[in-house]
Amino acid sequence: xxxxxxxxxxxxxxxxxxxxxxxxxxxxxxxxxxxxxxxxxxxxxxxxxxxxxxxxxxxxxxxxxxxxxxxxxxxxxxxxxxxxxxxxxxxxxxxxxxxxxxxxxxxxxxxxxxxxxxxxxxxxxxxxxxxxxxxxxxxxxxxxxxxxxxxxxxxxxxxxxxxxxxxxxxxxxxxxxxxxxxxxxxxxxxxxxxxxxxxxxxxxxxxxxxxxxxxxxxxxxxxxxxxxxxxxxxxxxxxxxxxxxxxxxx
Amino acid sequence: xxxxxxxxxxxxxxxxxxxxxxxxxxxxxxxxxxxxxxxxxxxxxxxxxxxxxxxxxxxxxxxxxxxxxxxxxxxxxxxxxxxxxxxxxxxxxxxxxxxxxxxxxxxxxxxxxxxxxxxxxxxxxxxxxxxxxxxxxxxxxxxxxxxxxxxxxxxxxxxxxxxxxxxxxxxxxxxxxxxxxxxxxxxxxxxxxxxxxxxxxxxxxxxxxxxxxxxxxxxxxxxxxxxxxxxxxxxxxxxxxxxxxxxxxxxxxxxxxxxxxxxxxxxxxxxxxxxxxxxxxxxxxxxxxxxxxxxxxxxxxxxxxxxxxxxxxxxxxxxxxxxxxxxxxxxxxxxxxxxxxxxxxxxxxxxxx
Numbered sequence: 001x002x003x004x005x006x007x008x009x010x011x012x013x014x015x016x017x018x019x020x021x022x023x024x025x026x027x028x029x030x031x032x033x034x035x036x037x038x039x040x041x042x043x044x045x046x047x048x049x050x051x052x053x054x055x056x057x058x059x060x061x062x063x064x065x066x067x068x069x070x071x072x073x074x075x076x077x078x079x080x081x082x083x084x085x086x087x088x089x090x091x092x093x094x095x096x097x098x099x100x101x102x103x104x105x106x107x108x109x110x111x112x113x114x115x116x117x118x119x120x121x122x123x124x125x126x127x128x129x130x131x132x133x134x135x136x137x138x139x140x141x142x143x144x145x146x147x148x149x150x151x152x153x154x155x156x157x158x159x160x161x162x163x164x165x166x167x168x169x170x171x172x173x174x175x176x177x178x179x180x181x182x183x184x185x186x187x188x189x190x191x192x193x194x195x196x197x198x199x200x201x202x203x204x205x206x207x208x209x210x211x212x213x214x215x216x217x218x219x220x221x222x223x224x225x226x227x228x229x230x231x232x233x234x235x236x237x238x239x240x241x242x243x244x245x246x247x248x249x250x
Numbered sequence: 251x252x253x254x255x256x257x258x259x260x261x262x263x264x265x266x267x268x269x270x271x272x273x274x275x276x277x278x279x280x281x282x283x284x285x286x287x288x289x290x291x292x293x294x295x296x297x298x299x300x301x302x303x304x305x306x307x308x309x310x311x312x313x314x315x316x317x318x319x320x321x322x323x324x325x326x327x328x329x330x331x332x333x334x335x336x337x338x339x340x341x342x343x344x345x346x347x348x349x350x351x352x353x354x355x356x357x358x359x360x361x362x363x364x365x366x367x368x369x370x371x372x373x374x375x376x377x378x379x380x381x382x383x384x385x386x387x388x389x390x391x392x393x394x395x396x397x398x399x400x401x402x403x404x405x406x407x408x409x410x411x412x413x414x415x416x417x418x419x420x421x422x423x424x425x426x427x428x429x430x431x432x433x434x435x436x437x438x439x440x441x442x443x444x445x446x447x448x449x450x451x452x453x454x455x456x457x458x459x460x461x462x463x464x465x466x467x468x469x470x471x472x473x474x475x476x477x478x479x480x481x482x483x484x485x486x487x488x489x490x491x492x493x494x495x496x497x498x499x500x501x502x503x504x505x506x507x508x509x510x511x512x513x514x515x516x517x518x519x520x521x522x523x524x525x526x527x528x529x530x531x532x533x534x535x536x537x538x539x540x541x542x543x544x545x546x547x548x549x550x551x552x553x554x555x556x557x558x559x560x561x562x563x564x565x566x567x568x569x570x571x572x573x574x575x576x577x578x579x580x581x582x583x584x585x586x587x588x589x590x591x592x593x594x595x596x597x598x599x600x601x602x603x
Contacts, residue, residue: 009453041450044320047459056457061447064319066312067342067461073309077316077324078446080300082273085448103312106305180556 007031008039015055018186018212020220022200023051025177026186027058030117032089033191034061037198043086044078046071048100050092051125069100072107073115082133088115094124097133097157102158111168111202115193121210122231129215133157136234141215156234160207164241170202172241176209176232178224185237201244209235254429259397259419260285260327262430263353264293266398267325270405272351273299276313278306278332281365282421283355285325301507307332311339311352318348318457319486321445323405323437327353329421330371331362333379340414341380345460347444347475349408351401352386353417355424358583366583367421367506370557375418376534376564383472385479387415387486387531390504394428400531402435409440413475418533422506422557422585482535489537490529493519497526499598500544502565503554504530506585511554514591523599532534533561538568545569549602552576553590556584574601 009031017023034040041073043061047053049068056063066074070095071089079087096104123141124130131144134156138147148156160174171193175186188207193204209231213223258266264286267275275294277287287303294301300317304310307401310326315326328336333354343350356371358364375388387407389400400417408415449455462468493515494500503511508529528544530537544551552571553562559577566575578594580586 041452042448044448046316053461056459060455062448062456064316064346064446065457065461066315067338069561070308070312070315070339073312074316074319075311076302076309077274078319078320079316080302080313081317081320081324084445085446102305103309106309177262190409212386235551247519 009034016212022210033194046075047097048091072103087140090117093120093132093134108169116205118207121212160240171204173239174207252431259394260424262398264289266401269434270402272323273311274317276310280332307335311336318350320443326349337380343414344384347412356420372560392508406438419465488531492527494526499525500548501527507554513588518595541568550574554578
């Protein structure tokens, strides 16, 4: 008996991610959510620009590749064209919180009935490790070689906190996949974010605090430790908003 | 033929899009095209369509990409500065082979420019307008009736050749009122098996994508696309010839410039000058065939434009510089008067003899 198998919503294409990168785990959790809800045949994914640009090769569903930062707008077009489809975006921090901030904020403000998977690893991975909108104060990157100086480049963007102030945003949760306990919580959150859409509730965004061992200059294990010691205190995990739960309670 | 009603160009265009089966409009306010959005906002909810005011021109074109990827007839409209913002999305659309209609009710530029009519986005429209090797279908209406008629034509061409189509109007076309008759048109049936409709577990996933990191692959994609463009150039050139049968001189003008020029041609004819006009309706593909034919008969050409001279380059290329090509132009939102064009025609005749 097979007790652990690859989700059907993943293709057989080998992932191109670096050793120790948590994109692979997050892909799996998204695919498991799609499988468990039985929605693969009606799901349309929107790939973004960054390390996750090739997600269209990995998810076994119809996919469109969006310009940098524009995935929520493309997802809006797909969803409005056919509301019976389950539409999700998969975006990194540069894509979602820098160049695509307007699309992110306004799709949330509209309460667009889509699911956004936001992978925050505090750096631009694909282009080789530049400072991201979520890079931590003092964090050394290719474009902050002396450490992020908040006097000159300001502070990181806390996406969940920011979006949770919007009336249109439905379900906003920050999770991590650095240990078994957190992976389990992340799995639950991601599935809920998809289920909300299936039930027609509105905008859900799951931020996954993630690692980038290559561009952080760490070993896979060292990256997880750095995440625990530096990322999680700055980006606390938890539910930032659940409008739908409140609505149900009423 | 339906009864004629008096309508603004922008509104006629919007209603024509609905009559052509478009149910997905995404836009952002900008003068002088805002009536399109206002009309769609009023009509779409009544007919089960989608009107969405996007947060930006950039978001609007990307919403069009999403709806087009889902296989729907989708459109956006804007004016010059907004089209610059949409250019990224237009390039992606070309790279993804997605059909859609983009309307540019041009105003003067560069920069914020002005809000009066212009044709100064000719280069931007006909040379692609975004990054990369590509073309758009570009249609240029010169009456409110054509603002309506070219909408269905544009959607059909876009879907036939799987490329975005731009309706390149100007502030005059958008704002002026003329009698127009509108008729429902049935979309031509074109294959949309590429669309994102969900696999239903019955087929392999459809992927809409413009990324190819292997240069050999990207080169092949571009070559295939240009092979398709060659078919468009062969089959889809459209132009109207006015008094060209015996013409010794030829005015070339589109849109509002053609309306003005037609008056000037009439006035020149009254003075005994054998002049005619070629009015390109497709700016891309440029109507080279009719111009090439005219180059064998005419002594000289005159390009009349609302810009500093952009289409004139295509006129020279089309006729292989066989004959002199003069320029009569106004820019910044100014429109040449029929008298100015007549004077330019008379000058062309004097220099040609």
